[in-house]
Amino acid sequence: MSDIIIIGGGVAGVSAAACLAPHAQVTLLETEKSLAYHASGRSAAMFIRDYGNACVKALNAASADHHHNADGGVLSRRGMMLVARADQGAAFRADAADLGLDEITLDEAAALWPILNPDTVGHAAYRPDAYDLDTDLLIQNYVRRARAAGAGFVTGAPVSAITRDGARWRVTAGGQDYGADIIVNAAGAWADDIARMAGVAPIGIIPYRRSMARIAAPGGLDTSKWPFVDGVEESWYAKPDAGALIVSPSEEDLADPHDAWADDMVLAEGLARYEEMVTHPVTRMLANWAGLRSFAPDRTLVIGPDAHTPGFHWLAGQGGYGFQTAPAASQLAADLITGAAPELDAATITALSPARFA
Template sequence: MTQDFLIIGGGIAGVSAAARLAHLGRVTLLEAEPHLAHHASGRSAALFEPRYGLAPVVALSFASEDHHRHANGGVLSPRGMMIVAKADEAETFRADVAAMGLARISPAEARALVPILNPETLAFAAHADHAWDIDTDLLIQNFAREARGLGAEILTGARVTGITRTASGWEVATAKGQHAARILVNAAGAWVDEVAAMAGLAPLGFTPYRRSMARIPAPGGQDVARWPILFGCGEAWYAKPDAGALIVSPAEEHLMAPHDAWADDMVLAEGLARYEEMVTEPVTRVLANWAGLRTFAPDRVLAIGPDPRDPGFFWLAGQGGYGFQTAPAASQLAADLIAGRPTALDAATVAALSPARLV
């Protein structure tokens, strides 16, 4: 049976799109891996900080806030954020504070919130409450349940091997057989340009960058549950409490080809060293490590809309580090554009998100 919508990609972008589009017609979602959210979506820092990113990204994040707080009981819990800096980082620190809307606090106040901060290296600190943890697994489950409840078919282990344009839409070959649909939605994360090439369209220039993470025990046996997420000045590293432990990332951006990413030991060691410079508790062991690919358009803004060369091919791509926090509004915009109805976002933001800017 020919579907109305065929979505390639089972991360947060594809699953949220499936939920929205299932209100408009018949949907099939194809995910190459054995389960949803295997790649970038399964390796997210899971933070909602709506001021993070360029203006169109910020607009999507703020437009997503109500859904994050209230839909299905909400998926947010308080976290807060803090930026810390050394004496020679004053200029970068001031820029971070202005960009993120933080309030400066004294080193003593910072250490009251996070006792392991090193008084010998900590010169500047700033804090804000406007950052929340996202229950990413629950968000994925909520969207998947909505999609399935409306009749959407979600297929895992269905890697796409070929795409053919037909007079009435698309035919897609997968490891689980052939599928056909009127509209093809490209939500394939790091592989979006590869999917476009398979469909006979020139890539738009999306670039995957690796980001690594290490999970370490709670420093000094401290209760980290109420600590804010910590950022080194200039996002040189970050550390986030997670289920009684601490996740530390070098916050690197290393250009990569699309693949199932893994952490680089040397990069992790360098990032952990930057973190250790700002704290009194050394890292004595790593519980686990992993990496994900954050995929950006050349201008670091998402691409949401039909391809101007073939309107039957719809881009939902370039989420970068903003996938979960923008997903409710990004998927709603996708559905509104496909349905040809007004969107809650202003026209300038919709234009800034259009793939046409990249062609």
């Protein structure tokens, strides 16, 4: 049985731990004092099967059954609507086609989303099969499965050194030393930093900030049955949340790896784009926060063994797709490590491989 160290306690790391623990002695190391602290704790938490590029959509499709059924499922139907001004017709049609949405009338859109402004919204499209994803439950399910199979989780343990001792790795974290045959780099925005520490060439994982604001339910209305609403060209989005509404500017601002926070001006600009399409102005924010969405240069996840360093595996570059792709992504990572036959097709596996950057 191999010893495996997973670095990173977000959804990528904990799902990989659950998939690998039945086959190896797994230890997960997380810098923060709790799991799912950074990007995984700040997600909008949706499962939209047609959200992302071709590789992401393949991972979504392979993850759908798990999300719907494993441990009782983590999805609840929400629905998704796209709205645009009359002068944004071309971009609207492109987005609707890419996301698998059907055009609906403005009256139909207003019935689904009562705050829609008929004076500014010129186009709307909808699909019913978009889902809220219970991120906390998914994390708990994976952690429970991993621990039941013998995995260990060490929090408050920032990695300070990674060296090779013959064929084995030595990782120093939180002042303790850990040995392993294999390292899984699931460090999110810090994935390239972990690679450099191990003497592995970085891939070029780039973190981008994404901010969110929680606002009171417009007009005191019941938002619980409203759809997830997206502005054309991902200019903003709004989602019901615990009786209120989350609104994001959908920005992608380059950032260094850090504990991210929202930018007030960016939030103001995003809220203005949202306000243009609704009948109720935003008078105040209840809360705001930000997370880092980390992408590889080609915006496709990076899953598999490093092309030049034996025993070093990547599970990184999830961007905004970490939760919805986690079941298939973690299973692929485990299959490639254990030598099992992957269920994903060969072309997708190749497209996800770190070898494409060698």
